[in-house]
Amino acid sequence: MNVIVDILASVGMWEAMFRIATPFILGTLGVLLCERVGVLNLGIEGIMTFGAMIGWLTVYSGGDLWAGLAAAAVFGAMFGLLHALMTVPLGLSQHVTGLGITLFASSFSYYVFRLAIPTSTSPPTIEPFRPVAIPGLSEIPFLGPVLFNQTAPTYLAILLVALIAWVLYRTPLGLAIRMTGENPHAVDAQGIDPILLRIGTIMAGSALMGLGGAFLTLAAFNSFFPTMVQGRGWICIALVVFALWRPGRALLGALLFAFFDAFQLRLQTAVDGVPYQIFLMLPYILSILALVLMARKARVPQALMQPYRRGER
Amino acid sequence: MTRVLELDGITKRFGATLANDDISLHLERGEIVALLGENGAGKTTLMSILFGHYTADAGTVRVHGQTLPPGKSRAAIKAGVGMVHQHFALAGNLTVLENVMTGTEPLWRLRSDRAAARDRLAKLADRFGLPVDPDARIADLSVGECQRVEILKALYNEASVLILDEPTAVLTTQQAEQLFATLRDMAAKGLSIIFISHKLNEVMAASDRVVVLRGGRIVAERATRDTSKEELAELMVGHKVERPKRPPARPGAVLLEADDLHLSGRGGAPLNGVSFRLRAGETLGIIGVSGNGQTTLAGLVSGLYPPDQGALRIKGASLPRHDVPHAIAAGIGRIPEDRHAEGVLGDMETWENVILERLWSPDYARHGIIRRGAARAATERLLKDYDVRGARVNSRVRLLSGGNMQKLILGRVLEAGPSILIAAQPSRGLDEGAIAGVHRRLIEARDRGAGVLLISEDLDEVIALSDRIRAIAGGRLSPAIPAARANAQLLGLMMAGDWDAARKIEQEAEAADAL
Numbered sequence: 001m002n003v004i005v006d007i008l009a010s011v012g013m014w015e016a017m018f019r020i021a022t023p024f025i026l027g028t029l030g031v032l033l034c035e036r037v038g039v040l041n042l043g044i045e046g047i048m049t050f051g052a053m054i055g056w057l058t059v060y061s062g063g064d065l066w067a068g069l070a071a072a073a074v075f076g077a078m079f080g081l082l083h084a085l086m087t088v089p090l091g092l093s094q095h096v097t098g099l100g101i102t103l104f105a106s107s108f109s110y111y112v113f114r115l116a117i118p119t120s121t122s123p124p125t126i127e128p129f130r131p132v133a134i135p136g137l138s139e140i141p142f143l144g145p146v147l148f149n150q151t152a153p154t155y156l157a158i159l160l161v162a163l164i165a166w167v168l169y170r171t172p173l174g175l176a177i178r179m180t181g182e183n184p185h186a187v188d189a190q191g192i193d194p195i196l197l198r199i200g201t202i203m204a205g206s207a208l209m210g211l212g213g214a215f216l217t218l219a220a221f222n223s224f225f226p227t228m229v230q231g232r233g234w235i236c237i238a239l240v241v242f243a244l245w246r247p248g249r250a251l252l253g254a255l256l257f258a259f260f261d262a263f264q265l266r267l268q269t270a271v272d273g274v275p276y277q278i279f280l281m282l283p284y285i286l287s288i289l290a291l292v293l294m295a296r297k298a299r300v301p302q303a304l305m306q307p308y309r310r311g312e313r
Numbered sequence: 314m315t316r317v318l319e320l321d322g323i324t325k326r327f328g329a330t331l332a333n334d335d336i337s338l339h340l341e342r343g344e345i346v347a348l349l350g351e352n353g354a355g356k357t358t359l360m361s362i363l364f365g366h367y368t369a370d371a372g373t374v375r376v377h378g379q380t381l382p383p384g385k386s387r388a389a390i391k392a393g394v395g396m397v398h399q400h401f402a403l404a405g406n407l408t409v410l411e412n413v414m415t416g417t418e419p420l421w422r423l424r425s426d427r428a429a430a431r432d433r434l435a436k437l438a439d440r441f442g443l444p445v446d447p448d449a450r451i452a453d454l455s456v457g458e459c460q461r462v463e464i465l466k467a468l469y470n471e472a473s474v475l476i477l478d479e480p481t482a483v484l485t486t487q488q489a490e491q492l493f494a495t496l497r498d499m500a501a502k503g504l505s506i507i508f509i510s511h512k513l514n515e516v517m518a519a520s521d522r523v524v525v526l527r528g529g530r531i532v533a534e535r536a537t538r539d540t541s542k543e544e545l546a547e548l549m550v551g552h553k554v555e556r557p558k559r560p561p562a563r564p565g566a567v568l569l570e571a572d573d574l575h576l577s578g579r580g581g582a583p584l585n586g587v588s589f590r591l592r593a594g595e596t597l598g599i600i601g602v603s604g605n606g607q608t609t610l611a612g613l614v615s616g617l618y619p620p621d622q623g624a625l626r627i628k629g630a631s632l633p634r635h636d637v638p639h640a641i642a643a644g645i646g647r648i649p650e651d652r653h654a655e656g657v658l659g660d661m662e663t664w665e666n667v668i669l670e671r672l673w674s675p676d677y678a679r680h681g682i683i684r685r686g687a688a689r690a691a692t693e694r695l696l697k698d699y700d701v702r703g704a705r706v707n708s709r710v711r712l713l714s715g716g717n718m719q720k721l722i723l724g725r726v727l728e729a730g731p732s733i734l735i736a737a738q739p740s741r742g743l744d745e746g747a748i749a750g751v752h753r754r755l756i757e758a759r760d761r762g763a764g765v766l767l768i769s770e771d772l773d774e775v776i777a778l779s780d781r782i783r784a785i786a787g788g789r790l791s792p793a794i795p796a797a798r799a800n801a802q803l804l805g806l807m808m809a810g811d812w813d814a815a816r817k818i819e820q821e822a823e824a825a826d827a828l
Contacts, residue, residue, distance in 0.1 A: 172418040172425045175407075179415045182404030188366075189402040190416030190466075191387035299406050310366065 007266045014146040016265070018154055019220060021258035023048070025157040026212030027236035028243065028250040029164055030076075033205030035240055036168065037198050038181040038303040039087055042098025044209045045233030046105025047079045049226070051213030053109040056224040057116055059126045068218050069153065069211060076210020077203040079105055084202040088195055091307030102233070110226040123223040129153060151219040153211070158251070160208070165247040177201055181301035184308035194308050209233070238287060242294045245301060253290075260286050315342045316378075317505045318363075318394075318474050323372035325358055332358040333369070334529045340474065345496060345506045347516040347537070349549055350526035351744040352714050356509045357399075359526070360476050364396045365389040376474065395467025399478040401459050405452035409445050410434060413466050437468050441499055457488040464495075475499070477508040481515055482742055485603045486770055493519040511549070511744040513542045514773075525549055550746050557753045559796075560760065562780040565593035568628055568644075568764040569614070569733050575622035576613055582606040584613065585788035586623070591733065596755070596765040598779025599790070600772065601808055606788035607768045608650055611737040614766065615647040616640025627733065641670060646731030648722055650738045650768075652715070656722045659711030663704050664692040667725050691728070699724035700750070716747030723754050734758050737768045752778060772801055786810040792819035 007013050027044055034041040051072035059068040079101055086097045117124060129151040138148040168174035176197060180187045184194035212232070217224045235257060243249035260283035268276040318340040325333040332355045340346055350356045361367045363374050368384035375381070376392040389396075403412050414430045431447055438445055443461045451459060460480065467475055477496075481489040496506055496519060510516050516523055517537060525533040525548045533548045547553050569591040577583035584606045591597050601607050612618055614625065619635035627643045649655035657666045668677045668688045677688050692706045699720045704713055713721065719739070726734065736755060740748040755778055759765050768785075769775050775782055776799050784791040784807035791807045792815045807815050 170424050172414075172416075172422050173420045175411055175415050175425065176420060179404050179407060179411070182406050183402065185398075185400075186402035186404055186412065187415060188386065189396065189398060190470075191385075191390045192416045192420070302405055 003267070003270045007263060007270065010266075011142060011145050013262055013266060014142075015149065016262040017255060017258045018146065018150055019258075020261050021254045022151075022154045022157045022219070023212040023215045023232055024236060024239060024254035024257055025161065025251055026208050026215065027233060028239040028254055029157075029160055029247060030205040030208035030212065031236050031240045032243065032245055032247060032250055033164065033177075033208065034080075034202050035301055035304055036181045036245060037177050037201040037205075038184065038301055038306065038308075039084070039198060039202055040094040040098060040305050041080070041083055041202060041205065041209075042095060042237070043079055043083050043101030043105065043206070044098075044236055045229055045231070046102035046109075047076050047206055047209040048213030048216075048229045048233050050079065050105040050109045051076050051210030052217045052228055053113050053213075053224050054210075055214030056126060056217035057113065059218060060124060061116075065129055065218055069214050072210040072214030073207040074210075076213075077207040079210075080203040080206025081199065083206065084199040087307065088198045088202070091309060094305050106226070106229075113224060113226070123225055125222040126218075128217075128222045129219040153215045153219050156211075157215075161247050161251045168247065178301075181303055184303055188308075188310065198308070209236075212236075235287065238291055241298055242287070242291050244294065244298055256290065257283055257287055316340070317342050317376065318507075319375040320359070320363060321373050321375070323359060323362055323374070324370050325355075325362060325367060326370055327358075331529050333362070336372070336526075336529075336531055338524060338531070340505050340507060342473075342505050343500050343503055344522065345500050345508070345520050347520035347523045348507055348509045348526060349511065349513075349516050349523050349545060350509075351511055351549055351746060352716060354526040354549075355529040356526055357478055358529075360396065360478060360507070360509060363389065364394060364476065390470050390472075393471060393473040395464075395470055395472025395475050397460065397463040397467060397475065397477045397480060399480075399482055401463055403451045403459055403462060406450065408448050408450055409454075409462050409465075410447040412451060412462060413447075413469050417469060434465065434469060437465055441465075441468060441502070442495060456483045457485075457491070460484065460488075460492065473504060475504055475506045477506070479509050479511075481510070481512065487602055489515060513545055513549075513745070516545065517542055527551055546745050549744075554745050554749055556749050556777055557756055559596075559756055559778060559780075562595045562759065564595040564780070565762065566628075567591070568593050569766070570626040570629075571614070571623070572626070573623040574610075574613060574620045574625065576609055576618060576620050579609070579612075579618045581608045581612075583788045584609050584620075587785075587788070587790050588623075589783060589790055589793070591764040591766055593732070593764050594759060594762050595780045596759050596767055596778050597793070598767045598769065598775040598782040598796070599785050600769060600775045600782060600804055601785035603770055605785045605808075607737070607770075607785050609788075610785065611647070611650060611735055611766075611768050614640075615645055615649075615735050638673075641729075644732035645735060646726040646729055646733070647735040648719075648726060648737060648739050650741070652718055652722055653711075657710045657718060660709055662707050663696070663710055663721070664688050664706045666710050666721065667692045667695055670725065671729060695721070695724040695728060699754075716743045716750075719743060719747065719751060723751060727754060727758055731758075732763055734763050734765045735768070736765060738770065739767070740769075740771065740774060748774075772804055775799075775804070782807075784808045784812075784815075792816045793822075794818045795822050798822075 027048060031041060031044055054075050055068040055072035058071040059065055083097055083101050086092045087094045131149045131151055134148040138144040176187060176192050180194045180197050187194045213229060216228055239253040242253040264279040264282040268279045316339055320336060320338040323333050323336045336359055348356050362369045365384055365386035365388060373380050376394060379392060381392055382388050410431055413434055418425050434447055443465055445461055480492060500506055520537045523535050523537055524531060567590050571587055571589050574584050574587040582604050587610060599607060613620055616635060616637040624631055632639045632643060671677055677684055689706050696704055701717050701720045703717055740751050755765055767778055776796055779796045781793040782796055782799050783793045786808055787810060791812045794815050798818050803814060
């Protein structure tokens, strides 16, 4: 019991929660945008991998850390465009296209990486984002170091939650996006082209996925290896259901998952005699439980996974 | 009079078919024009061109004297054309206000002005007598309310020309009457309205002028007061259509007996004590405004749900188990109310749909394996015998028109030779020609000795087909009157739950039978 209390009382645990949550926040927002406009994007796992690679490579070749993030977003958007072109105007299966993009983007990342870094046994490193203490606020006991001593991309991710919530619920564009995910015919009848809207939104969502991947190489670690995304993309897909397709809840879900992950990492070292794999499973098991509880309330976008063709019902 | 809309020489081809052939049409301010035609006459195509969903091959659209650029719905909306689609273009998970607002503000504004929109919607609703709760979720609204939202959406876009595509297809008779009253009122306030329809009653009741479309061309144009239902029917179909006459019934043994059936909570509105008898060789019509338990009754009798209380006896015996397979085995055939949801599987092939209800019959399956050859042959025969057009054995059923889909369902049911036929709203949404066909088949089934339970909300249909008529109101059945004594006024009273007159007539009829 003491062990658990010690872990929960440590600043490190809560500070780590926000760090671990960042790629989940970005990825979940990305999936959320795509699904709100009616398209499932299973390309996330590959897009995150590519974002991690291209972000890292940009910085390694002499670019700024921000240029690395920008590159990840741009390439994310490009993969998004590919996914959108296949699933929206062509109306191909969103599952198959998404999985194809994941397989392609993951392998392509490693290929590009090997082209750039042909020979090395230990992966080369870069100088990643450092925590930025916000003057004043970071002095608050406990909360200060937890909330206000994070890296720039973590702050960015949290700002994006607010921004996307604003766009979706307060602007005409957001209303049109939500309407497209519910009934593209209705959007068309109001004189807005749902096809263009879908393509644009998927690109934006995929850019966020790219950012989520880049966080791994530019802030969480300092090097790239091909398996580093480790299923985070799939977790994001589940988190969107948990979040009931709402940005605020997406943040909550990402934090919850990250909490369990940070917690189990500490349990591994603190508890003897239990195989560490048991603890590794913990966040996943708990997410499945949370998902089961939440999914009953879920209000799925009605046009999710339904291709739109004019004049057809 | 000012001319608000003018279509000039509209022509549209889809592959080899000429959907619209040189159509010219105009609309004056404050006028209600009915565009009448059978399914497939080109009505919807024409309106889609007007609204910019399709681009015409030739011809122009002018609104208030301005020519609209082809293929741009945005431009049509701006010019003041509002379209109310047959299948509502609404998003169920969003609120009324959100549905109405979508696309009405510049997309890139940083903040949408909900307060102003709410205000404007309330004013419109008030002015045109279309009350709605702006914060209600669309999915929680009734069909009639959804349609109100659709109309408000058009008005919100400052429509001065309103186009309604088969506006009553999904409405009950009451809701339809209310809608037309609203439209009249709107026209009096200066709106110009075109509504598409294939129902003669409503065209006669609600329009100032009728334009009849057949095979993609305008075949006639009449001022409504100078024409008649009969003339319009003939113009629409192209030849004289007559609904079949019903020869006198020769009722036989009691086939179906319901004794004080109660059911609540399943299948819709509850049943509160329903009793009736259906004999071989007769049609019992059950008329009622939808939502009074007729859907529940149809479901119960076809075996979908067992009664909470009371008994259903088929040929004197209760079902060993009250479920669909046992009901079918006992000789019940059903024509479901909603053919898309309960009648066919749209994405499966025709032959699969044909054998669906008889998968366990040795005709179509042996040792758990489907006899595809036999099934296909039977389907082939059925398509020919029942004149199902547009279907092939291997084509998907969803591509069929409503009338042909209904013929397929009729064929499937009647080929099984049921002794009891439950026909729920059998001609809903069908055009004049198809209705006559369905009626002919139902009369044939009766004459062959089947008992037909006809559930409908169409007065003409019930009077034409039934030998005896009961009304359903509040989950109870009225006394039965002979069809010969039925008229609209009496049936109206019965549907409203006033059964004194009907009870008297029933007693007289029973006394006459006893003699």
